[in-house]
Amino acid sequence: MLAYNHGKGSLENWLITETEFSPDALGKCESIMYLGNGYMGLRSATEEPYLHEVRNLFVNGTFNRFGGDEVTELPNLADVTRIDLRIDGERFSLEFGETKHYLRQLNLKTAELTRSFDWISPKGKTFRFRFRRFVSLDRLHLIGMKMEITSLDSPAEITFHSGINGRMTNSGTQHFHEGEKRIFDKRYLQLLQRTTESNIDVVINAAHRVTVNGEEIRDPVMAIDRRMVGLTFRLQLSPGDKLVMEKLATVYTSRDKEFDKPDYQLAKLREVSLQDLKDCVKKGYDALFQSHCRAWEEKVWNKYNLNVDSEDGFDVLALRFALYHLTVMTPAHDERMGIGAKGLSGEGYKGHSFWDTEIFILPFFIFSNPEVARSLLNYRYLGLAGARKKARENGYEGAMYPWEAAWPEDGEVTPVWGAVDIVTGEQTKIWSGFIEQHISADIAFAVYQYYTVTGDREFMERYGYEMVFETAKFWASRLEWNEEKREYHINDVIGPDEYKEHVNNNAFTNYMAHFNIQLAITYYEKLEKENPRRLAELEERLALRKAYEKWKSVIGRIYLPQPREDLVIPQDDTYLSLKTIDLTKYKQSKKVGTLFQDYNLEQVNKMQVSKQADVLILLYLLEQWEKKFSQDVLKANFRYYEPKTLHDSSLSLSTHAILANDIGEYELAYSLFRRAAEIDLGPFPHSSDHGIHAASIGGIWQAAVAGFAGLRLSGGKLRISPRLPKHWRRMEFSIYWKGQPVTVSIDHSALIVKAERNEPFELEVCGKTYTCKDQLTIHIDPKN
Known part of the structure; x- marks a missing residue:
């Protein structure tokens, strides 16, 4: 059970608290309380193991493909958090004995995870436990842990094993070769891993300091096994004795910028990573944690200065929760990396980047931290090679961005097969990697938004113009001439509403393609006047004059669905003629996707039901360009499409919240904002099992800042x-x-x-x- 009112005084509206432990609902807190710094993300599994736990440690950019039938994904690195603890020879677990005063908390202000409780063992002995953990924002390679056990009333023998466990998988897929293990001076553990296909080296080091009443215990039992290295400590506690274990770990990879060079040497990576750990050990948990707290204060809370005085403290907490996760998910340190749809909190979507970044997350950074925004756009620039390759393979020109992206050079990485069809029993084909193409225009829109807000000409001349021109070339080659209507159509696509596959003239796609081409024309003419030298350089590589002439010839003949008499813009050629059904039970469901308990996707494709905002997000984006529909059109479309939208995508609610506020539906707007915040923070025990909802978290900020x-x-x-x-x-x-x-x-x-x-x-x-x-x-x- 989650509570949000445990913070008092200076910690008011800073704490997310779990007040009861449930071994059947572990995933929620593992995800929403995960720790990270953009370089790595550590899922917040408990120290002691449970059957349904998911332990994840991801380092951004370390993608690996296990085999020919699978797509590349972020591999789950060796675990450093598990502690196998025995008391008087019996395995410690909260499933046994009696637990009192249980609290697990994520302090958003300090980015520290804590857990505390009193535990009465099956033999009637009482112990007080406290666990602490952080992933440093000050030192990107550092994980800190601390465990305290106090015997309150009885003597007891405490035994615990702690180390580095390389037996982790991604839902059964093992991404690493067996690597060397070492123990130095009975203190410093080191485990090496190498990914099976991408050949990325990972070096994980760990060290322990164990004391009883301040006196250090120095003689653990050492153990090295297959894919494991660790230490076992055995000691006696008398009533009132306090055991303290500090565990520090460092994580380095050959993909780190300082090592990803032609003269890379594994020996140097090992040496640097181990020395970093030794330097950290000298400082200790508390000093390292204080430096980490200062980094959060300076780089996040003071920088963004987002404060709300609300009668409901949950609103304040939700916005701080958004800023926290926007920080821990984002690789601000390396422009070669994007943001996964689950951040670094879980295996969902395999660490891949979607349009989530450009449309829902990037606006926060564009307005609040332009340097990070530029880095994220540079990631898309580096992906141009893969986008050009996808365009060529599909018979088009320019750059056709992948629907799901991983390492920039990988190109399209969307899986081909998905969940089971409840009618046929067959595996469902995932068409988004083939025909959900609006992402190319979404990226162009992000470039436009960034340039307009920042005025960063240097970025545009080095990267931005090329991205816009190449995506515009794709759209110009993608258009299909309709002789009967004497206009260009875009057929056989998926728009933002993924419950409608293989549609013609999706309004969002057509308008955004038109925007992309018009933006290219505008930028071409701007360069022609202001920087003809740079235009000539781009012309030499990209044949822009020919492309410009093509853009000018097609721009006025692209079919753009217009409002009907009732002012509703058709979502596509057929949506408004599809049958309607009573959606009440699906709209009221606390779970997403319940529609598919009764229908398969082929049947849903023939109904007026939407997964998420489609026409409505188009209206929101176009207003930021030059096309602005009237308030009456906005109201008519909102009132037509929202009742048909199930919000089965987490990124839907925030858009609707913004537009509801725009049309004067203020109570509805706040209700939708609240529902968006509750996707991860709400009471539903399994809403976040596979990871947090990164786009929705960006949407929380947008609903507040762009909306309210x-x-x-x-x-x-x-x-x-x-x-x-x-x-x-x-x-x-x-x-x-x-x-x-x-x-x-x-x-x-x-x-x-x-x-x-x-x-x-x-x-x-x-x-x-x-x-x-x-x-x-x-x-x-x-x-x-």
């Missing part, structure tokens, strides 16, 4: 149109606009915008244009 604060692009300008929920008294956050830090403060009567460098800029507030020179205060009519 109303901050977004509008025709290339900054717009702020606040509509705070009634029970939010005040909201404050920091962003960057054209490189300048800007602080925004909002309450129900005023908006205050402060240009931190006193560099003037224009912004639109509630339909009026203002110039902010230093600090701008605008009074808001609370009735409007």
Whole structure:
């Protein structure tokens, strides 16, 4: 059971707390309480093992493909967290004996996981346990653990085994060859692994310091076995004695930037990683943890300055939860890596990157941390080779980005086969890797958004223009001429609504392709005027003049579905003519995907039912470009499509929350925001078993900042149109606009915008244009 009210004083709305232990619902807290720093992610399994646990340690970018019938995935590295503990010879487990005062907590402020409880053994002896753990934001290779056991009333023999366990798999798939194991000085453990196909070396080191009442225990029993190395400690506790174990581990790989070089040597990797561990041991857990806390304060909480004064503390906690996970999932250290759909919290989606990054996560970094945003876009630039390869293989020109991406050079890595068809009993084919193609335009949109917000010309000239031009070339070659209607169509696709496969003229896809080509035309002409030398360089490699002429010839003849008489934009050529069914029980279900307990995908394809926002997210994105539909069109489409949308994708609710706020449905907007936050934080015990929902976490920030604060692009300008929920008294956050830090403060009567460098800029507030020179205060009519 989760609780959010345990933080008091300075920790109010900072703690996520599990108040009862359940061996049948382990995955929830393993995921939402996972620890990380963007370099690696450590799932928060308990120290003692349980049957249904999932222990995961992932290092970003270390993708491996086990065999020809599988796709590449992030491999599950050796585990350092398990401790096999025996008390008086009996295995310790919370499934036995009696547990009192149980608390497991993730402190979002300090990014530390703690667990504490009193335990009465089956023999009636009482012990007090406390466990602590962190993955350092200060030292990216470091994992810290601490265990304390106090005997409260009886003498006892304590035995525990701790080490490095290389017997881990990804749901049964073993990605590593057996590697060398070593123990140095009865203290320093080292285990080597090498991936089976990508040939990435992994070196994991660990060291223990064990004391009883402050006196160190120095003579453990050493053990090396197949894929394992560890130490066993045996000691006696008298009543009142306290055992303390500190365990520090370092993780390094040959994919790390400092080692991924032509002169790479495994011996050097081993030496550096072991020396780092020895340096950490000298400092100890507490000093290392304090440095880690300072890093979180400086790099996250002080930098983003997101504060909400709400009558409901859950809102504050949810936004802090979002910032926490946006930090731990993002490889800010290396532009060769993207963000997985589950972050680094679980095996779901195999660590692959989707459109989740560009549409739902990247906006946070574009406005709040442009350096990280640029790194994430550089990852897509590095993926151009794979995107060009996919385009060629499918008979197209330019760059056709993979629906699922891993290492940039890998290209398309979407699995071909998925879950069982409940009607036929056969495995379902996953078509998204073949025909869900809007991601190429989504990436172009992200480039546009980044450039408009940051003004980063150097990025555009080195990377951004090429990405836009190459994706536009793809779309120009993808268009299909309809002779009867004398216009270009885009047939046989999947749009954002993945419950509709093999559709023609998906509105989102057509409009975004049109946007992509128009953006390429705009940028081509901009370069022609402002930097003809760079244009000539790109022309030499990309044959842009020919492409530009093609773009100009097709741009006005692409079919763009228009609002009907009832102002509804057809999602595709057939959606509005499909049959309707009563969706009440599926809309009210606490689980996603319950529709497929009654129908298979072929049947769902023939119904007016959507998985997630499709036309609606199109309206949200187009407003940030130059195309803006009327408020009446927005209302009509929201009221038509939302009742038919099951929100079976976690990234759907936040979009609907933003648009509900835009059309004045304020209570609904907050309800949808709350539901988005509860995807991971809610009471449903298995909602996050396979990992957190990265896109939804980015969506929580967007729902608050783009929705309630109303901050977004509008025709290339900054717009702020606040509509705070009634029970939010005040909201404050920091962003960057054209490189300048800007602080925004909002309450129900005023908006205050402060240009931190006193560099003037224009912004639109509630339909009026203002110039902010230093600090701008605008009074808001609370009735409007």
